[in-house]
Amino acid sequence: MTFFTLGKQALVGALLALPTAAPAHFLLEYTTDALIDRPGDVPVKLVFWHPFENGHVMDLERPQEFYVIHRGEKTDLMDTLQPITFTGASNSAAAFLGSVPVKRSGDYVLVTVPQPYFEESEDKYIQQFTKSVLNRNTLPTDWMAPVGLPTEILPLNKPYNIIAGSTFTGQVLADGEPVAGAEIEIEYMAAEPDMDGSAATAPVASPPPGGAVVAISDANGYFTFGIPKAGYWGFAALGSGPATEHEGKELSQDAVLWIRAWELE
Template sequence: MKKTLIASAVALTLPAMASGHFLLEYTTDTMIERPGDVPVKLIFWHPMDNGHVMDLDLPQDFYMIHNGEKTDLKDTLETVQFTGGENSGAAFKGSVPVKRSGDYILVTVPVPYYEESEDIYIQQITKAFLNRSELPTDWMNPVGLPTEIVPLNKPYNILAGSTFTGQVLAEGQPVAGAEIEIEYMAAEPDMENAASSAPVVGALPGGTIVAVSDTNGYFTFGVPKAGYWGFAALGSGPATEHEGKELSQDAVIWIRAWDME
């Protein structure tokens, strides 16, 4: 209880490296009713303000975990152009075979992206979650990534107005003092037109929302609105250099919040 209280309500506006960059593993729904192939798009973007789209290279890895088993999905990926509010950039569309009941953890390990304005590389190792038939199986388990955020709440049906708690890990160990950038997907991708919707909220007063993990890697955030929320633990991974330049190896997780009706 003590370690949770330490992290609770820590929502600060601290300067954050690679502010606003988020790798999306976007699906229209997180709760899947019928078996089939679920379309997914991988986009490197600024979804809070419908901002700049970064060109995404073919990921190093793209796979799913279901009932503890890993299935490679990289062969499903096709290059597409995605248009945001400012520009177009290279993205990918793929599919997730959701057949049996249970959780499906989507994992993307991207190629490090060079951010010229900051003269650094960024690698956002990203997880998102689907579920079929409301049967929980995998969501609470670490995947074994170099760095990741492990959810302590079911990430695909968070209630708006409640809280979300995660634990930041690097090589399986808690990361203390990690800055976790928090972003609302105010603009969502259109799965048919390869473009974004208009943002449904405006800019936040005070700038980027950032939480800080406690000594055991935990953080808690009060989720104020339904929709998709992204959490990026900046520089939480063990790798710090790529091709002779600084590397920010980030752990990213996406959750879905719902209004109680």
């Protein structure tokens, strides 16, 4: 269930968008755990995929940037990236395996700036600025701060500590300013990458009827979504970035954020 406040014009746009929403493209920054117990190098898989239905995998070129922010300090992780092949239910495609050094307590905000991807079926380029947050020893340090991407989703709840059955609120930003009326596709990672192999786990849920789950940001860029199930959830604000063209084609600069939800035990 989604909860958001809309003006009349935004509501009409949302209703028009829902029936035709296609399965969502999502760039994953996948780690087995978001909460890290011990210091060390945490492996990260970068995969461009449709994880809800274990769908088509897109070839991922070497990113423009891959880095982590910890206690306000940025560390380049490009040297950790190794090309791999990732296999979904229907095909295999190029992906990357990297790592992030986790030592001190606090948040580790992972950021990927990919190359624009040409989607032939839509005759346009897609570039997803992607964030996820790891934490060590439950000390919050960086999760609530924007990282300065052309477009990003700023979490208003700790993104690694969401309770299933509660809600998550984010704010869509472009060049640091709120984006009103942004269309946010919402994806559950029903299948997850196998960190010891090249394939994915079996999906633990199926996509709901009616196509992609969509929310619309309000006048101040905020949206809220009720989290129904534990696991990883992705949010992609489509076309929220400032650039709209690449190599003579339409460009959709999307802001992607992954969060981790937990069941109360």
